[in-house]
Amino acid sequence: MEVQETRVQTDRVLTIPNILSMARLVGVPLFLWLILQKHDGWALLVLALSGISDYLDGKLARRWNQVSSLGRLLDPAADRLYVLSTLFGLTWREILPLWLTLALLAREAMLLVMVWILRRHGYPPPQVNFLGKAATFNLMYAFPLLLLSDGSGWLSSLAAIFGWAFAGWGTTLYWWAGILYVVQVRRLVRADATAD
Secondary structure, three states: OEOOOOOOOEOOOOOHHHHHHHHHHHHHHHHHHHHHOOOHHHHHHHHHHHHHHHHHHHHHHHHOOOOEHHHHHHHHHHHHHHHHHHHHHHHHOOOOOHHHHHHHHHHHHHHHHHHHHHHHOOOOOOOOEHHHHHHHHHHHHHHHHHHHOOOOOHHHHHHHHHHHHHHHHHHHHHHHHHHHHHHHHHHHHHHHHHHO
16 A cells, blocks of 8 residues: 655755755764763654654645655655664664664665666656555654663663564564565566566
8 A cells, every 4th residue: 555645846955844854864873872872861852853853844845835856865764764773773782682673674675675676677766655654653663662661660661561562563564564565666577577
């Protein structure tokens, strides 16, 4: 099930949605540094602000007719960079097990191969589908909760329960969405082969 594509409505670079996406990108190295330095409260604040801006940039772009080609690149790039930096930081601190990080990175590698195949056949990258967005949202809930679980007390215990639940759902959906992308790519490549 694909998210209905919104057509590009502007070529402007400096729009409010694009500025929000750029701010999210700038926040990635800050967020990673905060995690590695164990400034968890500040890291959670940066992650929360990132989540709010992620919601706002798409909403405002559609509402104000400011959907742009740049915005279409910045938004998923920021999402992926936050996921990757969080994976690195939480794995470095041994909050996430290495096997989970490798499972998520393997899915990203698979997707990169699919994008490369699409480009070879003259197609753009696949559109983000609902499942992929749901997976990202689950992981974006899981990571801060797992960061909160790195402590003691009832709040840490509760955060661990919900964090691992979101991580499990997110990882499953992440792979499911990835497999759907592979199926899409396979159909397109097959259609190309029969057309020739």
